[in-house]
Amino acid sequence: MKEQKGKKQKTYISIRLNIMFLCIFVLFSAIIMQLGKVQIVEGEAYKNQVESSQNAITSIPVPRGQILDREGKTVVNNKSLRTITYTRVKGITSEDILKTAKDLAKVLEMPEQDINKLTDIDKKDFWMQLNSKRAETKITKKDIEKFKEKGIEGKELDKKIEDLRRGRVTEVELAELTAQDLKVLAIKSKMSSGYQLTPQIIKKDVTDEEYARISENLANFPGVDATVDWERNYVNGNLFRSVLGNITSSEEGLPKENLDSYLVRGYNRNDRVGKSYIEQRYEDVLHGTKEEVKNITDKLGNIVSTEIISKGKSGNSLTLTIDMELQKKVEESIEKNLRAFKSSEPLLDRAFVVMTNPNNGQILSMAGKKIVEKEGKIEVEDLALGNMTTSYELGSAVKGATLLTGYETGAIHPGDQFYDAPMKFKGTQAKKSWNVSGFGNINDLRALQVSSNVYMFQTALKIAGVNYVPNGSLDIKQGAFDTMRYYFKQFGLGVPTGIDLPNEIIGQTRKVDSQPGFLLDFSIGQYDTYTPLQLAQYISTIANGGYRMQPQIVQEIREQSIKEEVGKVIRSIEPVVLNRIDMKKEHIDRIKEGFRWVFQEGDGTGVKYFKNAPYKPAGKTGTAQTVYGGDDPIGRNAKGERMECYNLTLVGYAPYDNPEVAFSVVVPWLHDDKNGINSIIGKEVLDAYFDLKQQRIHGETTSTGSSKQN
Structure with missing residues (x-):
C-alpha cells in the first residue's frame, strides 16, 4: 500500500513539473516571438524613432480678421496668395541652404525688388562662399600675426579676419556674379533670415507653373513647402486709408520697441502685426490664434513628419462706425x-x-x-x-x-x-x-x-x-x-x-x-x-x-x-x-x-x-x-x-x-x-x-x- 501511494505521489509531482515546464516554455516562446517581431518586423521603425527627436511646437500664423463698415460692407480683407516657404531645421549648414537655393533658382523667378535689396556685403559674402579658395588667399599669415600682436584672439579674431577678407573683394570680382547667381543669393538670403522651425516666405504670389513644379517635387527641396499665404487687401484703395493703418511685412516682423511684449504673447519674430492706427490699436482682436504644429525630425535635423497640436483660428472682425459710402x-x-x-x-x-x-x-x-x-x-x-x-x-x-x-x-x-x-x-x-x-x-x-x-x-x-x-x-x-x-x-x-x-x-x-x-x-x-x-x-x-x-x-x-x-x-x-x-x-x-x-x-x-x-x-x-x-x-x-x-x-x-x-x-x-x-x-x-x-x-x-x- 505504501509503495503504491508513493508511486502516485511521484506521478502527481511529475505532472505538476511538466505543466510548469510547459508554461515556462510557452512564456519564453512568447517573449522570443515578441523580440523577433520587435527586432525583425518593427526594428527599422523603432530604430528611426530612437534616432528621431521631437522638436518644440511651431506656431503658424493665420489670416487677420476683416474690417467692415457700419453697413456691413468689407473695408479690409485678405487676399490669398500661393506662396513658397522654407523652414530651417537644426543642423542645416550654409552649404545645405546654398544647394537648395540653387535648385529653387532653376524654378523660381525672383521679384526685381528682392534682387535690388541685396547689399554689397551680401554680394561679397556670397562671392567668398562661391570662391572659397580664392577668398582664402586674401588673408596672409602676416595679417593674422598683426591682429594677434594687438591681443586679438578667438571670435574677435575670426570677425576681424572675415571683415578684412570681405573688404578685399574687388568690384571686378563682384562683377563675376551672374544674374542667376544674384537670384540664388536672393533666395538664400530669405532662407537664412528665418528662425529655426519658423516658416520663412521665399516668394509670394508665385505663378501656376512655379507652384506646380515645386509642390510636385517637394522631396527634392528639403525644408521647402508650397502653401497658401495672405496679404492685406484694402478694398476701397486710398479711401480712409491712413486711419485704417498698416501692418508690418514678414521681413519687418515685430516692432523693436514692443518686441518683448509680443514675444511673451506667443508671437514669432517675423510675424506680421499692426503698426499704425486701427490695425495697431486692435491688433489683439485682428491677429487670431495660430495653428500649433509639432515637427518630428531625424538625427540629421530633417523633418520626417508633423503633428497638428491645435488648429488655428482666423482673427475676429471689426465693424467700424464709419459709413464708407x-x-x-x-x-x-x-x-x-x-x-x-x-x-x-x-x-x-x-x-x-x-x-x-x-x-x-x-x-x-x-x-x-x-x-x-x-x-x-x-x-x-x-x-x-x-x-x-x-x-x-x-x-x-x-x-x-x-x-x-x-x-x-x-x-x-x-x-x-x-x-x-x-x-x-x-x-x-x-x-x-x-x-x-x-x-x-x-x-x-x-x-x-x-x-x-x-x-x-x-x-x-x-x-x-x-x-x-x-x-x-x-x-x-x-x-x-x-x-x-x-x-x-x-x-x-x-x-x-x-x-x-x-x-x-x-x-x-x-x-x-x-x-x-x-x-x-x-x-x-x-x-x-x-x-x-x-x-x-x-x-x-x-x-x-x-x-x-x-x-x-x-x-x-x-x-x-x-x-x-x-x-x-x-x-x-x-x-x-x-x-x-x-x-x-x-x-x-x-x-x-x-x-x-x-x-x-x-x-x-x-x-x-x-x-x-x-x-x-x-x-x-x-x-x-x-x-x-x-x-x-x-x-x-x-x-x-x-x-x-x-x-x-x-x-x-x-x-x-x-x-x-x-x-x-x-x-x-x-x-x-x-x-x-x-x-x-x-x-x-x-x-x-x-x-x-x-x-x-x-x-x-x-x-x-x-x-x-x-
Whole structure:
C-alpha cells in the first residue's frame, strides 16, 4: 500500500513539473516571438524613432480678421496668395541652404525688388562662399600675426579676419556674379533670415507653373513647402486709408520697441502685426490664434513628419462706425473744392471734415485731404489723420462756448444786450466785428446770427470782472483765462477727445497769457488752437443737450465672416459719456436757437447755403485771422515772415429739433475770408448724408455699393 501511494505521489509531482515546464516554455516562446517581431518586423521603425527627436511646437500664423463698415460692407480683407516657404531645421549648414537655393533658382523667378535689396556685403559674402579658395588667399599669415600682436584672439579674431577678407573683394570680382547667381543669393538670403522651425516666405504670389513644379517635387527641396499665404487687401484703395493703418511685412516682423511684449504673447519674430492706427490699436482682436504644429525630425535635423497640436483660428472682425459710402462722398467734396479754389488761393493746401452721431459719439466720416505738387502736377493725398493730429485757430465757430461760459459764470444772462461798435483800448488798434461800422444794440441770439465779435469781447470782459472804458487800459488777471478754459474743456476744446486711436493731440494752449487783450482773442477763437475732431465733439455736445460723448471709430467686434455671412457679434462697444457740461438746459437750448438763426433766419451768416435745406440744419460759421502755418516758402514774405491769412470753419447739426448728425469743417490758410469754401463743403456733406439715408430707406442702389434695406 505504501509503495503504491508513493508511486502516485511521484506521478502527481511529475505532472505538476511538466505543466510548469510547459508554461515556462510557452512564456519564453512568447517573449522570443515578441523580440523577433520587435527586432525583425518593427526594428527599422523603432530604430528611426530612437534616432528621431521631437522638436518644440511651431506656431503658424493665420489670416487677420476683416474690417467692415457700419453697413456691413468689407473695408479690409485678405487676399490669398500661393506662396513658397522654407523652414530651417537644426543642423542645416550654409552649404545645405546654398544647394537648395540653387535648385529653387532653376524654378523660381525672383521679384526685381528682392534682387535690388541685396547689399554689397551680401554680394561679397556670397562671392567668398562661391570662391572659397580664392577668398582664402586674401588673408596672409602676416595679417593674422598683426591682429594677434594687438591681443586679438578667438571670435574677435575670426570677425576681424572675415571683415578684412570681405573688404578685399574687388568690384571686378563682384562683377563675376551672374544674374542667376544674384537670384540664388536672393533666395538664400530669405532662407537664412528665418528662425529655426519658423516658416520663412521665399516668394509670394508665385505663378501656376512655379507652384506646380515645386509642390510636385517637394522631396527634392528639403525644408521647402508650397502653401497658401495672405496679404492685406484694402478694398476701397486710398479711401480712409491712413486711419485704417498698416501692418508690418514678414521681413519687418515685430516692432523693436514692443518686441518683448509680443514675444511673451506667443508671437514669432517675423510675424506680421499692426503698426499704425486701427490695425495697431486692435491688433489683439485682428491677429487670431495660430495653428500649433509639432515637427518630428531625424538625427540629421530633417523633418520626417508633423503633428497638428491645435488648429488655428482666423482673427475676429471689426465693424467700424464709419459709413464708407458717406466717406467717399465727403472725400470727393473736399478734393473737388480744394482743386477748384487752389488757383485763387495759393496758400490753400488742406481741408478737414468730421461727421458724427451726436447722441452716441460714433464717427460716421472722418476725412482730410492735402494738395501736394509732384513733378509740376497737383495731386491730392489723404490727410484724414489731420483731424486729430493737427490744430488750428477755429474762429467764431466756438462762440457758443463763449456765451455758455458767460451764462454759467453769471457774467451775462440770456437776452442781455450790448452795443456793437468798434472798441478802443489804450495803446492798441480798435477791436471790432467783421462789419466795421458795427451792428448797434444786439442781444445774444443776434450776436450769434451775425457773428458779432464785440458781443463776445464784452462777454469776456464781464467774465474777467472788467467794464469797458473807451481808450482805457485793460487789467485782466490770469484767472479769467483759467475760467474760460475750464468751461471750454468741458466741450472737449483743449483736452483729449478720447477717440480709440493713438497719437491724438490736444491743440496748443498758450502758456503765458501776457497781454490782457488776448482774452478777447480767446473769446472769438483766435488764441488757443484746437483740432477738427475737438470741434466736432464741441458741436455734438451742444447738439445732444450737453453730454460730451467719447468719439468711437469701432462699434462691434465680430467673429470672422464665413463665406458671405457676417460673423456674430462678440462684443458691442457701448457709448461712453465723458462728462455732462456744467450748464443749464435752458442755456444750452438758448445757444441752439441762436445756431438755428445762423442757418435759417434773416441775414444769418449761414443762410445763403442752408436756409432751404429740407433737413433743417443749425450751426455756426467761423473765421479766424491767423498766419500761415505750413512749410511752403510761398507762405512767407520777402523778410521770411509768415503771411497773414484766414482759417474758415463751420460747425452744425441736423435736424435742429432732433439732431442725428453733427459735423465740423476746417479749411486753413486762405486769403479771401468770404469765398465760402467752408459752407460749400458743409452743405455738400450734409446733402450726401441725407441723400444716402433716403436711398437706403427706399432700398435704392448707391454708387459705391449694393442695395440695402434698413
